[in-house]
Amino acid sequence: MIDRFEQLDRREQLILAVGALVAVLIIGWRFVWTPLDNRAVALTDEVEELSRLVVDLKRAAGIRGAVSGSGPASAATSSLLAIVDQTARPLNLAATFESTRNDGPDAISIRFRGAPFDVLNRWLTELMIEHSLVVETVIGISGSGTPGLVDGQILLARS
Numbered sequence: 001m002i003d004r005f006e007q008l009d010r011r012e013q014l015i016l017a018v019g020a021l022v023a024v025l026i027i028g029w030r031f032v033w034t035p036l037d038n039r040a041v042a043l044t045d046e047v048e049e050l051s052r053l054v055v056d057l058k059r060a061a062g063i064r065g066a067v068s069g070s071g072p073a074s075a076a077t078s079s080l081l082a083i084v085d086q087t088a089r090p091l092n093l094a095a096t097f098e099s100t101r102n103d104g105p106d107a108i109s110i111r112f113r114g115a116p117f118d119v120l121n122r123w124l125t126e127l128m129i130e131h132s133l134v135v136e137t138v139i140g141i142s143g144s145g146t147p148g149l150v151d152g153q154i155l156l157a158r159s
């Protein structure tokens with residue numbers, strides 16, 4: 001193939017070289033640059049959409065916290081004992097608490113007996129979402145002998 005190229009006139013060699021260069025540029029543009037550019041535009045659009053969602057979520061959380069008074073801002077100023085009591089009573093969970101004691105300014109230890117596991121789980125999830133409290137330590141949870149009821153002790157803390 002190189003022999004065939006060398007047998008061509010200088011002008012024909014130049015035309016073939018320029019044509020090959022143009023073909024490489026067109027192929028590179030079509031199959032490399034365009035897909036990368038399209039993906040970059042798509043990612044930029046996705047980032048803008050997610051940013052709008054974050055702003056909307058922050059705005060909604062601020063509204064809900066202002067209306068209900070139970071958002072993260074009020075959780076930081078309320079005592080842990082008050083939060084635990086106010087959230088456990090409507091679920092009839094407070095009756096299963098044997099003891100609650102503060103474990104420093106940002107933690108509370110709760111010992112319970114015969115608590116319904118599904119209600120306890122729902123309550124802990126609510127504390128995490130609504131009041132920014134987390135289960136820092138599970139000291140022990142075991143079945144109480146009655147199906148669905150558990151005994152144990154947990155340490156809740158502000159996150």
